[in-house]
Amino acid sequence: xxxxxxxxxxxxxxxxxxxxxxxxxxALALPEALRLPIASALxxxxxxxVVTVQRQAALSREERQDVLTLRAERDSLALASALLPGLRxxxxxxxxxLRLRGRLGYGYVGAEVLHQTGLADGLxxxxxxxxxEGVAALAPVVAPAGLVGAVLSVDAHTSVAMAxxxxxxxxxxxxxxxxxxxxxxxxxxxxxxxVMELTGIAYRDTLPAGTPVVTSGLGGIFPRGxxxxxxxxxxxxxxxxxxTYLLRPAVHPAQASHxxxxxxxxxxxxxxxxxxxxxxxxxxxPQP
Amino acid sequence: MRLPPGRLKLAAALLILVAxxxxxxxxxxxxxxxxxxxxxxxxxxxxRTRPAVGALAGFMVGMLSDAVAPTTFGAGAFALTIVGFxxxxxxxxxxxxxxxxxxxxxxxASWARDVLQVAASNQLRGGALGMQLLVxxxxxxxxxxxxxxxxxxxxxxxxxxxxxx
Numbered sequence: 089x090x091x092x093x094x095x096x097x098x099x100x101x102x103x104x105x106x107x108x109x110x111x112x113x114x115a116l117a118l119p120e121a122l123r124l125p126i127a128s129a130l131x132x133x134x135x136x137x138v139v140t141v142q143r144q145a146a147l148s149r150e151e152r153q154d155v156l157t158l159r160a161e162r163d164s165l166a167l168a169s170a171l172l173p174g175l176r177x178x179x180x181x182x183x184x185x186l187r188l189r190g191r192l193g194y195g196y197v198g199a200e201v202l203h204q205t206g207l208a209d210g211l212x213x214x215x216x217x218x219x220x221e222g223v224a225a226l227a228p229v230v231a232p233a234g235l236v237g238a239v240l241s242v243d244a245h246t247s248v249a250m251a252x253x254x255x256x257x258x259x260x261x262x263x264x265x266x267x268x269x270x271x272x273x274x275x276x277x278x279x280x281x282x283v284m285e286l287t288g289i290a291y292r293d294t295l296p297a298g299t300p301v302v303t304s305g306l307g308g309i310f311p312r313g314x315x316x317x318x319x320x321x322x323x324x325x326x327x328x329x330x331x332t333y334l335l336r337p338a339v340h341p342a343q344a345s346h347x348x349x350x351x352x353x354x355x356x357x358x359x360x361x362x363x364x365x366x367x368x369x370x371x372x373x374p375q376p
Numbered sequence: 377m378r379l380p381p382g383r384l385k386l387a388a389a390l391l392i393l394v395a396x397x398x399x400x401x402x403x404x405x406x407x408x409x410x411x412x413x414x415x416x417x418x419x420x421x422x423x424r425t426r427p428a429v430g431a432l433a434g435f436m437v438g439m440l441s442d443a444v445a446p447t448t449f450g451a452g453a454f455a456l457t458i459v460g461f462x463x464x465x466x467x468x469x470x471x472x473x474x475x476x477x478x479x480x481x482x483x484x485a486s487w488a489r490d491v492l493q494v495a496a497s498n499q500l501r502g503g504a505l506g507m508q509l510l511v512x513x514x515x516x517x518x519x520x521x522x523x524x525x526x527x528x529x530x531x532x533x534x535x536x537x538x539x540x541x
Binding site for chain 1: 395397399401426427428431434438439440442443444445446447448449450451453454457458461464465480491496499501517
């Protein structure tokens with residue numbers, strides 16, 4: 089067959105194209121209950137080598153980038169470890185005196201975010217940890233700065249997380265102190281995944297700009313105290329009824345590279361102490 | 377059955393592009409502007425074979441990319457099926473083994489893929505839609521076209537427009 093118009097206009101080409109197009113439309117119309125198992129089967133079979141190569145590439149990049157940092161940190165740690173037992177005991181005493189909870193410390197699995205091409209990257213994230221590493225469906229996904237999302241489906245060594253920027257994502261939120269509660273979702277129509285909205289705030293309650301918003305712990309999925317974002321201002325209001333606030337997110341899912349997947353057994357915990365969200369007291373003196 | 381050497385070279389070039397995509401892409405930041413070498417491989421294949429092969433390959437690549445983002449399952453397959461078919465068909469209409477023409481086809485295909493995928497997935501609206509289609513997608517298409525140019529220069533001997541026989 090040669091390059092020429094006769095072979096391009098063949099009915100076979102058009103038929104194959106039509107079949108592929110119809111199949112893709114069928115895939116688009118599939119309900120989520122069918123969509124997730126099919127996607128999971130593809131990830132476990134055909135895509136397994138691809139995901140493995142990508143995970144290894146991400147790991148080797150980390151190793152190369154971090155070697156100097158790791159060396160410096162190892163030296164510092166060796167020095168610091170000499171003082172550790174005394175400091176740990178002292179810290180435990182002080183935290184006990186202040187009635188502070190423990191830091192994150194346990195009950196999570198570290199994972200790399202394997203970013204993909206396509207528009208859905210940032211709405212769903214492929215994580216490099218799966219069932220074998222202890223990840224379970226609906227487990228909360230957090231970054232050091234705050235909430236990223238929740239696990240949607242789990243394979244043996246990978247999992248897919250629904251980021252907060254996904255249109256279907258909702259999380260129960262509160263203003264620190266537990267006085268005001270609302271629901272946080274991605275603000276659709278704004279720059280992809282850049283901002284959130286906090287809805288359901290009673291009209292009598294006003295939130296000044298800069299107020300930190302954290303997970304409330306209601307719903308049994310997300311532990312209490314994970315930073316979600318900070319208030320930017322009022323987005324809309326229903327006079328005499330409720331206000332909706334615009335939030336600046338604590339974490340941008342499309343930029344996250346490392347995350348922690350929390351265990352489901354931590355849903356009842358309060359993790360506020362694991363994140364630095366409390367604003368500095370107004371009268372606090374600057375550190376020397 | 378033995379494949380002709382031209383086909384083997386094409387297959388090797390496409391494999392190199394896919395491997396480069398997997399290895400190099402994690403190093404590219406920010407990732408939303410990173411070149412999509414799998415799309416480049418798909419277009420090179422579609423251009424060098426027949427539209428049906430382009431459509432079929434586009435469908436399969438799309439399904440696999442949808443599998444890692446199941447929230448828009450089918451949207452990638454839909455977009456890449458059309459892009460693969462049209463790329464094969466376009467090559468018949470405006471055939472030219474010219475670097476610039478190839479880069480232009482890659483740029484247009486990358487942008488068109490995003491437009492089709494956005495339309496099929498229905499995930500973005502308002503400002504986000506405008507930002508994606510008028511800023512992010514063209515920038516990503518530009519980096520993909522630049523990567524295609526580099527690939528063509530490096531693998532030119534393997535990527536000569538071999539008609540399917």
